[in-house]
Amino acid sequence: MDYQNHEIQPGMEAMMARADEAAADPTRPVYHFGPPSGWMNDINGPLLHKGYYHVFYQLNPFHTDARYGTHWAHARSTDLVHWEHLPLAIWPSTEDGETSCYSGTAAFNRDGQPVILYTCTRRWGRDRVVPEPFEQWAAIGDDDLINWTKYADNPALSHERDARPEFDWRWRDPFFFFEQGRSFMVLGATGVGTPIWESESGDLLNWTYRGLASDISQECPNLFKLGDDWVMLTSPYTPVDYYIGDFDIDTYRYTHRVNGLIEPTKTFYGTNILFDADGRCLLFGRLLRTFEGAAWNGCMAIPRVLTIGEDGHPRQTPVEEIEMLRGECHSPPDTTLSGTSKVLDVRGDTLEIIVEIEHTGASFAGIRVRRSDDGADGVRIGYDGDSVWVGGIEIPYPQAAEQGSIKLRVFLDKSVIEVFVDDGARVATNFIDCGVNDLGIELVARGGEAAFRSIDIWEMEPIR
Structure with a gap:
């Protein structure tokens, strides 16, 4: 040309x-x-x-x-x-x-x-x-x-x-x-x-x-x-x-x-x-x-x-315009876990995930995305009582302890992850290195109880 x-x-x-x-x-x-x-x-x-x-x-x-x-x-x-x-x-x-x-x-x-x-x-x-x-x-x-x-x-x-x-x-x-x-x-x-x-x-x-x-x-x-x-x-x-x-x-x-x-x-x-x-x-x-x-x-x-x-x-x-890419929505039922985890039926590597987590006693409560089928690998996103973790990234967030809960909004796009905590009070973005077949999603509560509420997972449409 x-x-x-x-x-x-x-x-x-x-x-x-x-x-x-x-x-x-x-x-x-x-x-x-x-x-x-x-x-x-x-x-x-x-x-x-x-x-x-x-x-x-x-x-x-x-x-x-x-x-x-x-x-x-x-x-x-x-x-x-x-x-x-x-x-x-x-x-x-x-x-x-x-x-x-x-x-x-x-x-x-x-x-x-x-x-x-x-x-x-x-x-x-x-x-x-x-x-x-x-x-x-x-x-x-x-x-x-x-x-x-x-x-x-x-x-x-x-x-x-x-x-x-x-x-x-x-x-x-x-x-x-x-x-x-x-x-x-x-x-x-x-x-x-x-x-x-x-x-x-x-x-x-x-x-x-x-x-x-x-x-x-x-x-x-x-x-x-x-x-x-x-x-x-x-x-x-x-x-x-x-x-x-x-x-x-x-x-x-x-x-x-x-x-x-x-x-x-x-x-x-x-x-x-x-x-x-x-x-x-x-x-x-x-x-x-x-x-x-x-x-x-x-x-x-x-x-x-x-x-x-x-x-x-x-x-x-x-920006709210990103919601136009939302495709099929999956809404797993509210779940309470104590010292254990639960693998969801939803899978994918181009997703938007919203979940509210009440961390009533867990030492860590959150989700794992891009989970391998054997559970050995995955990207952990959640709260440990003092900080939010996105993969290996620590974000100090003591306010969540007073609230008793956090809201996660996760954008997962192949090797990119963007996480917005409590409507943007904290944000973390990074590239992640995952196996191409690692597509699972897991709810996790370690060392105590946590409740997972209002879970919505959208399959996102490509822009090209």
């Missing part, structure tokens, strides 16, 4: 060359969105335009890392569930010394023009004799957001001209936000804090430095207003951090009063947000895996609605 922009041709051909191989992999998720093939990384610059949700994301169709050949891939959806692959949006301009297109942001400027701002990287490792500082490059889209043209005056920000001497040369990951009719941008990984710029013209191409908004310095900073609070999300090479506090538009300073982890694994990472037409704050993140030589690596988490709970901490729930 010929594309309007011939620069994306090699990447498109590489991405499609292994699409059939990726689709045939029995471990590949079928209702989580991902590229046809290749290595998927951070979600970038989600937009809502002409009835479509657009997501951009880092994709390397050639290698299983970000350093050489990373593009911005692009997809759109009318329902946040079924996605249409579009031509690659941003490509490395190798003739200008660009090796990869790192994370960034997208928005419509004051004139309604779509603008992407992303981090341009240069040579790495043995190819780099001295540091070649990252730059922030812009691209301008057409009215359908399909074809993008790089800004003629790139770089929009250079380390030499726009950064401070103390900024790390790998400064990166710009993020736009808007307040009181003004246009701002923050950047990450400077080593000294989160710098902030303002586009006084609102064109999102020309920027004035306003100082450090915060002393926090991590990858992928997202700074946005949610209700009366200001939230910052960062991806600090470890699980995603959240901060909740205030932004002073007069001093350009962000201060937080609450912080914690969005979830306990680094699998969910590289976040971005979008406010939709209904005012929902949609949280996007990628689920990273890196298997050298694999036809596919990574996928997008189910989009989440982010809110602030009554306790002042985040709540994350899957």
Whole structure:
């Protein structure tokens, strides 16, 4: 196929060359969105335009890392569930010394023009004799957001001209936000804090430095207003951090009063947000895996609605649109177990499971999914009196002891598992390694009694 922009041709051909191989992999998720093939990384610059949700994301169709050949891939959806692959949006301009297109942001400027701002990287490792500082490059889209043209005056920000001497040369990951009719941008990984710029013209191409908004310095900073609070999300090479506090538009300073982890694994990472037409704050993140030589690596988490709970901490729930994938429903009867387990008649590896568990005396109460027929293997999800466990992942949750029960909502999709506890008070996401024939589901109560109520299990339809 010929594309309007011939620069994306090699990447498109590489991405499609292994699409059939990726689709045939029995471990590949079928209702989580991902590229046809290749290595998927951070979600970038989600937009809502002409009835479509657009997501951009880092994709390397050639290698299983970000350093050489990373593009911005692009997809759109009318329902946040079924996605249409579009031509690659941003490509490395190798003739200008660009090796990869790192994370960034997208928005419509004051004139309604779509603008992407992303981090341009240069040579790495043995190819780099001295540091070649990252730059922030812009691209301008057409009215359908399909074809993008790089800004003629790139770089929009250079380390030499726009950064401070103390900024790390790998400064990166710009993020736009808007307040009181003004246009701002923050950047990450400077080593000294989160710098902030303002586009006084609102064109999102020309920027004035306003100082450090915060002393926090991590990858992928997202700074946005949610209700009366200001939230910052960062991806600090470890699980995603959240901060909740205030932004002073007069001093350009962000201060937080609450912080914690969005979830306990680094699998969910590289976040971005979008406010939709209904005012929902949609949280996007990628689920990273890196298997050298694999036809596919990574996928997008189910989009989440982010809110602030009554306790002042985040709540994350899957978008309600995911329920359109529900197929046949199985509702086993309520069951009470004491020091034993029960294998259900329902089997599968593409399921949604909801269960309420009253842990009246058990030292552990929960379920096992992807259980082997002999019971030797399976992924354990449940509560031990202090923490929720998802496989080998521990999530401290002392509140459940006071409640006397927990509600689990589990999305099982081949090698991916997403677990939402008590309507998003706690969340855990990960890849799991199970035998392809390990499809059983088991209720478990160890060391005492537990009751399992309101069990619903749906077979989920694929999106491709």
